[in-house]
Amino acid sequence: MKIAATLLPGVLVLEPTVFEDARGHFFEAFNARQFKALTGLSPEFVQDNQSHSKAGVLRGLHYQLHQPQGKLVRVIQGEITDVVVDLRRQSPSFGQWASVTLSAQNRRQLWIPEGFAHGFHVRSDIADVQYKTTAYWSAPDERCIRWDDPDLAIDWQLTAPPLLSDKDRQGVYWRQAELFP
């Protein structure tokens, strides 16, 4: 497993070691001991989520306010632009965003600690995205920031208007977003 930093402190890119043979390949998608050795962290994951999306779908930017979720995200089919926004008031990168291409081919995983809003845009015909979370989903605790907020000015590298959920169309502007207590 290789690890690389991103522009946002605490957000990490992990790349598993892949063993190829005549049958195909094998890799450990998650190994708690190795994760701790590389990151110093021992997150307790309580949910494994999986979503399937069509080309052009954009989900986000989501976070939970009182029960924040750390997320370990990977793509098992297709390719996405994965985006995080730092909502941690004390952080040197507060209000900044970073994006990483995650695909079934590059097998990269993004570790997003608690304190970030998260979203992704699907660049391939379909994308199956799988992510582990450190807190349970709580509908009343969910918040959504607009993906196209002009102050955040995220470069999603879109070539067409994205396909959004009704909920995501009603995301709030960054300036009005509720921040972690």
Ligand SMILES: Cc1cn([C@H]2C[C@H](O)[C@@H](COP(=O)(O)OP(=O)(O)O[C@H]3O[C@@H](C)C(=O)[C@@H](O)[C@H]3O)O2)c(=O)[nH]c1=O
């Ligand atoms: C997130 C979630 C949704 N659901 C249900 C609610 C709803 O009926 C259906 C679809 O939910 P959503 O529209 O919120 O799904 P989606 O827009 O894919 O939401 C996800 O987006 C990405 C970017 C994230 O970071 C995730 O944390 C999550 O917020 O699934 C659960 O049962 N458990 C969950 O953990």
